[in-house]
Amino acid sequence: MADKIAVAVDDLTVAYNYKPVLWDIDLSIPEGVLMAIVGPNGAGKSTLIKSILGIIDPIAGSVQIYDKPYHKQRHLVAYVPQKGSVDWDFPTTALDVVMMGTYGALGWIKRPGNKQKKQSLEALEKVGMLPFKNRQINQLSGGQQQRVFLARALVQNASIYFMDEPFQGVDATTEIAIINILKELRKAGKTVIVVHHDLQTVPEYFDWVTFLNVKHIATGPVKDIFNDDNLTKTYGINYKVAVQQ
Amino acid sequence: MNPEIAILLISCLTAVACAIPGVFLVLRKMALISDAISHSILPGIVVGFFITHDLASPWLILLAAISGIVTVWLVEAIQKTGLVKEDTAIGLVFPALFSIGVLLIAIYANDVHLDTDAVLVGKLEYAPFDNWIINSSSSQEGITNPEDFINMGPKSLWTTGSVLLVTLVLLGLFYKELKLSTFDIGLTSALGFSPVILHYGLMSVASVTTVVSFDAVGAILVVALIIAPAATAYLLTNDLKKMLLLSVVFGILAAFGGYYLSMWLDASISGSITTVLGLIFLLVYLFAPSRGLLAVLFRQRRQRTEVSLLTFLLHLNNHDSIEERSVTHLQEHINWGKVRAKKVLKLALENNMISKNGDVVTLSNKGKEFTEKALDYIITNKDEKIEDMKDDFFLFRG
Numbered sequence: 001m002a003d004k005i006a007v008a009v010d011d012l013t014v015a016y017n018y019k020p021v022l023w024d025i026d027l028s029i030p031e032g033v034l035m036a037i038v039g040p041n042g043a044g045k046s047t048l049i050k051s052i053l054g055i056i057d058p059i060a061g062s063v064q065i066y067d068k069p070y071h072k073q074r075h076l077v078a079y080v081p082q083k084g085s086v087d088w089d090f091p092t093t094a095l096d097v098v099m100m101g102t103y104g105a106l107g108w109i110k111r112p113g114n115k116q117k118k119q120s121l122e123a124l125e126k127v128g129m130l131p132f133k134n135r136q137i138n139q140l141s142g143g144q145q146q147r148v149f150l151a152r153a154l155v156q157n158a159s160i161y162f163m164d165e166p167f168q169g170v171d172a173t174t175e176i177a178i179i180n181i182l183k184e185l186r187k188a189g190k191t192v193i194v195v196h197h198d199l200q201t202v203p204e205y206f207d208w209v210t211f212l213n214v215k216h217i218a219t220g221p222v223k224d225i226f227n228d229d230n231l232t233k234t235y236g237i238n239y240k241v242a243v244q245q
Numbered sequence: 246m247n248p249e250i251a252i253l254l255i256s257c258l259t260a261v262a263c264a265i266p267g268v269f270l271v272l273r274k275m276a277l278i279s280d281a282i283s284h285s286i287l288p289g290i291v292v293g294f295f296i297t298h299d300l301a302s303p304w305l306i307l308l309a310a311i312s313g314i315v316t317v318w319l320v321e322a323i324q325k326t327g328l329v330k331e332d333t334a335i336g337l338v339f340p341a342l343f344s345i346g347v348l349l350i351a352i353y354a355n356d357v358h359l360d361t362d363a364v365l366v367g368k369l370e371y372a373p374f375d376n377w378i379i380n381s382s383s384s385q386e387g388i389t390n391p392e393d394f395i396n397m398g399p400k401s402l403w404t405t406g407s408v409l410l411v412t413l414v415l416l417g418l419f420y421k422e423l424k425l426s427t428f429d430i431g432l433t434s435a436l437g438f439s440p441v442i443l444h445y446g447l448m449s450v451a452s453v454t455t456v457v458s459f460d461a462v463g464a465i466l467v468v469a470l471i472i473a474p475a476a477t478a479y480l481l482t483n484d485l486k487k488m489l490l491l492s493v494v495f496g497i498l499a500a501f502g503g504y505y506l507s508m509w510l511d512a513s514i515s516g517s518i519t520t521v522l523g524l525i526f527l528l529v530y531l532f533a534p535s536r537g538l539l540a541v542l543f544r545q546r547r548q549r550t551e552v553s554l555l556t557f558l559l560h561l562n563n564h565d566s567i568e569e570r571s572v573t574h575l576q577e578h579i580n581w582g583k584v585r586a587k588k589v590l591k592l593a594l595e596n597n598m599i600s601k602n603g604d605v606v607t608l609s610n611k612g613k614e615f616t617e618k619a620l621d622y623i624i625t626n627k628d629e630k631i632e633d634m635k636d637d638f639f640l641f642r643g
Contacts, residue, residue: 017327050431053431053434053435054434054435055431055434055435071437074435074436074437077435079431079432079435081429081431081432085429085431086428086429087272087274087428090272090427090428090485091272091479091482091483091484091485091487091488092424092428092483092484092485093483093484097428100424100425100428100429100432103421103422103425103436103438104435104436104437106421108419108422108438109418109419109421110421111420111421112421136483152432
């Protein structure tokens with residue numbers, strides 16, 4: 001582990017209406033880590049992911065996925081947006097949403113067929129949502145919706161997974177189910193990067209962590225850098241959490 | 246061509262051509278942009294008319310469509326400044342462009358048949374008489390022989406028909422991309438499908454459709470043709486393909502219904518079509534099986550009764566003594582009116598959740614199980630366990 005760099009961010013600056021949201025970020029994420037991105041509200045956590053994925057254009061800097069620009073490496077990357085970023089009243093079913101994960105490999109115009117359907121059903125099974133495959137997405141609970149989103153990322157069969165707050169508004173069972181799947185992904189050699197809010201669970205869930213607050217503060221193994229010093233630097237107040245090692 | 250058939254055909258084609266982009270506009274919460282487009286294409290139409298002197302010319306359609314796209318772009322540009330919200334931006338842009346069109350007509354086109362009346366409600370009634378004539382005698386100039394002219398039928402039929410054809414082809418090709426970008430714009434761009442291209446593609450189709458429909462139904466009524474079928478279909482289905490299909494069906498129904506209504510009332514055809522669209526929406530809004538007003542009221546009533554039932558069962562579960570379980574005591578204690586208490590008692594008996602011995606009720610095993618399950622659900626909110634209960638009780642449906 002830690003020999004290959006999966007994601008390299010170089011001098012990345014992003015601004016909304018000339019107000020910098022991310023300032024000169026340098027960040028290398030080694031292959032095969034399960035990493036949390038933590039920081040206060042407005043720290044630019046989601047923006048960092050979105051600019052790595054080319055959803056937001058940075059005003060400066062570059063991003064490399066396995067030494068190449070993102071647009072050449074799309075097939076290696078899967079993305080789970082924040083649950084609240086889509087309209088769950090959209091007329092579609094759980095299975096259909098998962099199928100959307102296959103669109104990237106299909107490219108323009110080509111329609112998904114039986115192969116894509118089979119892959120999607122397998123992904124639904126993995127997240128325990130197979131019984132709900134034909135359910136209208138607004139008839140699902142928050143946790144179930146998040147699982148559908150996870151299944152959509154799994155079906156992309158990527159090397160790197162980006163997830164924007166996958167634990168927000170989900171029940172405890174779903175949280176455990178999701179983290180188990182993420183740990184499995186890491187075991188299979190995938191890189192998983194998660195925007196995370198709950199500092200208490202960082203040592204238990206993740207092996208790497210990035211501290212972010214507009215500027216990059218620290219990145220490294222949880223056991224080395226998840227300490228009061230970095231938390232204080234990130235959150236600005238004298239932070240004390242009980243970190244069990 | 247028989248004028249009646251021509252008008253029916255034109256209105257059907259127009260309705261279908263409007264309904265398809267309408268579905269995506271409604272789902273993208275951009276229904277109002279169609280209102281903006283339909284007004285601001287006017288300067289394009291006027292300038293196009295000066296150049297071509299033909300309301301059905303492809304150049305005029307192109308120019309008008311461009312002013313539609315400019316509208317969308319202007320609205321976004323104003324919105325991006327962060328000074329005003331989208332609805333305000335729309336309200337600023339389209340009256341400005343529309344008024345330029347009105348001024349151009351007043352100054353330069355007072356004597357031609359491009360009047361504000363036609364602009365507002367269209368002129369479907371005259372469409373069958375504005376025919377596309379092809380001159381087949383290409384060689385001899387100056388000699389006019391009536392047999393050399395071929396009447397190709399109403400121009401509107403050709404323009405609307407070709408726009409509908411293009412719309413259908415584009416929908417067939419890019420259905421997947423349109424669905425994805427309407428549902429999840431972040432994933433769309435992460436997967437490499439440009440949301441900007443899709444957005445402006447959809448807006449172009451909406452603009453061109455509006456321009457050709459404008460001729461038939463005018464600037465205001467075209468908005469109804471775009472929004473109403475989609476809004477009606479949205480109440481009836483959870484499937485995008487069915488929503489598209491239903492919108493088309495409603496569009497055609499309204500075209501036929503509106504035509505005959507207008508004959509009966511001796512009134513404007515386009516006005517009648519949109520009236521019928523409004524009536525269809527009203528009916529569906531009232532009677533749609535799951536989202537309709539009556540269904541919602543019915544469901545709320547049942548939910549209330551079920552909550553009462555659960556409260557009743559919980560009370561029985563918590564109190565064992567005979568006096569706590571006598572019917573009269575229950576009426577006083579839970580503080581319900583006689584009617585409601587009777588209803589709940591009946592419901593509990595019907596479902597074998599209690600047994601009644603004289604005046605004393607006892608929780609049955611089934612009732613006990615149900616109460617415990619329900620309590621467990623309310624406390625832990627573990628969805629999976631109550632899947633089977635969901636089918637019997639509205640109470641547990643989100």
